[in-house]
Amino acid sequence: MPAPNAAAVPVTADHGSATWRLIKAESKLCLRDKVAPLWGVGFPLIVLIILGAIPTLREPVEGGGGLTYFDFYVPVLILFNLAILATAALPITLAGYRESGVLRRLRTTPIGPARVLTAQLVASFAIALVAMILFLAVAGLGFGVDLPRNPFGFAVAWLLAAAALLSIGLLITALAPGRGPASAIGTVLFFPLMFFAGLWVPIPQMPPVLQTISYYTPLGAGMRAFQDAYQGNFPSILPLVILTAYAAGCSLIAVRWFRWE
Amino acid sequence: MPPVIEVRNLHKRYEDKVAVDDVSLTVQEGEIFGILGPNGAGKTTTVECIEGLRTPDRGEITVLGLDPLRDRAELTRRLGVQLQAGQLPERLQVAEALELYSSFYPQPADWRALMHGLGLADKAKTRYAKLSGGQKQRLSIALALVGNPKVAILDELTTGLDPQARRDTWDLIEGVRSRGVTILLVTHFMEEAERLCDRLALIDAGRVVTVDTPAGLTERARIEQRIQFRPSAPLDDRLLTSLSDVSSVTRRGELVVVTGNDNALNAVTAVLARNQIVAHRLRVEQASLEDAFVQLTGKRLDPH
Incomplete structure (x- = not known):
């Protein structure tokens, strides 16, 4: 084996380009992984059809x-996509990175491990954005479902729901000691989250007690905001505050408890 | 010239277990410095403190004049690290990993050349999870060098490699050093230490037993030479036992086995020549670094 010619190639690499490459790499890895594209996008799309x-x-x-x-099912399935990304794809990937020393290796480079977290969040967000647009398009073009009558209100509600859910994903990553526990916690969380979003019974048909509980869950609040936007109003303040509180609270605890190793 | 790495009175404990008791060492520019010792001796903890991955309880460390904790950002640009346990995402391909990691550094090495040099070119499109242990190891070495570092710390460089790959890797490391990279090598392979290292620190139970060249260590251990031969004519043992450099003479069938100090061989051949005896099948066994280690620490290195 000849010794490699590893002489310096003077390249002015700024960290901006490294971050961008990391985001591209993590997005590619998300797509190669089965969870996000199959369960997060493909499955709800088929259910929608x-x-x-x-x-x-x-x-x-x-x-x-x-x-x-x-x-009602169109926004429910949009939330289904966010819930899969947040309770399965994101925490399992990141907890796996910690478990197998990917984050540890990054600690020895100038980039550091925090940026891979950012890259994962950006990748999850991008997949969710594509899925949301795809679901709205299929429902609209294929089945004549009108777009939300208050698109700006819908966009705000979706952004806050995405922020709340991805923060929950980070929190699971922070609290789970490894890949296995992360997957277990995510699965246990997924079903109640989706129940209160109205996956099985639409929220208006739930008994009053369950409706009240639902309003205070992240996906229930998301549904309520979506419903307002569909009916042409800017979402009422309470669900938006609830979503913001989940996003801020979970991120804070996640940052406080996160371990690189 | 100031040393590239300087460690003074490093102490690190985990809960109730002292991992590193008191380690001091200096690594000069351009040398390959080995840290040798049995499992659990504190080798990895020592280098992890040097890399800034762990916070020492006591002691001072400078690397290229930088403090590994305070000046982390600057240090990571100039230090290449190969970790014992640091994997990559399972679905990341070899070439993707090298290209990605090279983008992290201000003046990276040519990652394609590294990939070729480490025999990974035909695995460029292979996912990390599909690589063999040896291939993962070589990729890990490539990632440690891809930033074109001034100093490289390699922990268990050739563990998991087959003998051929191990020799190839040694050639590679010598090539890296010849370009002026200072290398700190953690190993428990005697052969590797003997072949690569300019100087060695023997570490045992969290302390430096001694620092010397490989040859110096074997000499310092004062291990006797063993000379074995078949005399061409009958030989009176007393001719040999009377020599001051010889400590014992035994017979094994028709073979004579003599042990003694460094000078024993000269003394024995002189006596044989004077008595016109020819030593057939003459064999001299030199003390190895392994023997020196056992002598100096009273322990064997863990068999791998």
């Missing part, structure tokens, strides 16, 4: 402000 083909779901939900069952 199947539900769209069921005529009885086109009837208005009692107490749903004129929205049909199917109208």
